[in-house]
Amino acid sequence: MPNSRPRSASPPSPPVPLPADPRLIANAEIWNLTTRYGNLDITARPSGTYGYDDLHRNADTQSVSTGLRIEVATLQDVIRSKSAAGRAKDLASLPALHAALERERNAADA
Numbered sequence: 001m002p003n004s005r006p007r008s009a010s011p012p013s014p015p016v017p018l019p020a021d022p023r024l025i026a027n028a029e030i031w032n033l034t035t036r037y038g039n040l041d042i043t044a045r046p047s048g049t050y051g052y053d054d055l056h057r058n059a060d061t062q063s064v065s066t067g068l069r070i071e072v073a074t075l076q077d078v079i080r081s082k083s084a085a086g087r088a089k090d091l092a093s094l095p096a097l098h099a100a101l102e103r104e105r106n107a108a109d110a
Helices: 022-027 052-056 075-085 088-109
Strands: 030-035 038-043 060-065 068-072
Antiparallel strands (some): 030 038, 060 068
């Protein structure tokens, strides 16, 4: 992650490359990074879930570029996690997520 840096509430600071130390990565539960493409939050076990296996079970596979497909948590799982987290910013995102889920369901029924 040479072009990533930790994110904090304090004023921006110059980028600090993260060390590629497997022990550091393996023991971290949450990473809040800023990349040249925007913010990236990574968590080993999002609130309200049992981690990767739980989210992988229902994941949607998305094509992000030619030959590159990734698995993305379903809207239902994102809603479950944000509801469980209970932080103001997560709760504030729930109406938009529920609306997106409703649109997704309506499109599937059409």
